[in-house]
Amino acid sequence: MNERQKSILDLLGRDRKIKVNELAERLDVSAVTIRQDLSFLEGEGLLKRVHGAAVLAQTDDLENRLGVNFELKQRIAARVAEQVQDGETILVESGSVNVLLARELAKKRVTLLTTNVYIARQFRKGDRMNTILLGGSYQPDSESLVGSMTRACIDQVNIHKAFIGIDGFAIDTGFSSRDMFRAEISAYIVEKSREVYVVSDASKFGRTEMSRICGAGDIACLVTDQSLPALYRAHFETLGVELILA
Incomplete structure (x- = not known):
C-alpha cells in the first residue's frame, strides 16, 4: 500500500464516504489514478466502491484496520x-x-x-x-x-x-x-x-x-x-x- 492509498483510507475514516472526483482534487491526481487506487483497496477488503464514490468496508480484520488513521x-x-x-x-x-x-x-x-x-x-x-x-x-x-x-x-x-x-x-x-x-x-x-x-x-x-x-x-x-x-x-x-x- 502506497502513501496515497493510506491517505485515501485516512480521509474515509473521517468522512465515511467520498466521491472519486473529490478524492482526485484533494490528492492532486487524476480520477483514473484514484479509481485504480480504489480498485486495489477494494481488493484488499478495505473499502467498497458505490456509485462514483467510496466507503470504508466494515471489516473485522485487525491487520487491515490498523492502516486506517x-x-x-x-x-x-x-x-x-x-x-x-x-x-x-x-x-x-x-x-x-x-x-x-x-x-x-x-x-x-x-x-x-x-x-x-x-x-x-x-x-x-x-x-x-x-x-x-x-x-x-x-x-x-x-x-x-x-x-x-x-x-x-x-x-x-x-x-x-x-x-x-x-x-x-x-x-x-x-x-x-x-x-x-x-x-x-x-x-x-x-x-x-x-x-x-x-x-x-x-x-x-x-x-x-x-x-x-x-x-x-x-x-x-x-x-x-x-x-x-x-x-x-x-x-x-x-x-x-x-x-x-x-
Whole structure:
C-alpha cells in the first residue's frame, strides 16, 4: 500500500464516504489514478466502491484496520498507556487501537489479559509484562475469543482496568458493536472490572450498531481524539465520565 492509498483510507475514516472526483482534487491526481487506487483497496477488503464514490468496508480484520488513521490511533494508544501503572492486572479487549495499546504496554511490568489472539501475538521474549490469553470460542475474522468459556475465565480474575473497543456510540443507545458475541463479552467485562475505559477514534460516534454493550455512564473514562463533537463531550462530562482527548 502506497502513501496515497493510506491517505485515501485516512480521509474515509473521517468522512465515511467520498466521491472519486473529490478524492482526485484533494490528492492532486487524476480520477483514473484514484479509481485504480480504489480498485486495489477494494481488493484488499478495505473499502467498497458505490456509485462514483467510496466507503470504508466494515471489516473485522485487525491487520487491515490498523492502516486506517494509523497515526491518530497510535496517539490515542500512547495516551491510554499513561493510565496503566506497574503491578496492575488489566484486560485489553479487541480493536485496532487496542492492538497499538498492547504494544505500548509491553514496556510496563503488568499482567495483561486479553480475549484477542492477534493482540496476544504482539508480545515477544524479553517484554516485561505477563500475558494471559483467555479461552473461548475462536472467531477467525476478528481473532477474538467469545462465549461461555470466555465468561468463565473472566470470572476467575480480578481486573483493575479494562480497555474495550467499540463500533458505535449514540446518546440514546450507548456503546454498541456489530458483533453480538463480542458485545456480550464486552458487556461482561464492563460488569466485572473495577474501571472501564472505552478506547476509540471519534469516527465511531453518531453510529448505532446492532448489539448494545453498555451505557455512557457505565464507564470510568473515554479516550478518543480531538475531533469528538461538543455534543458528546458535554454528555460524558455531565455523567462524570473522565474524557481524555489525544
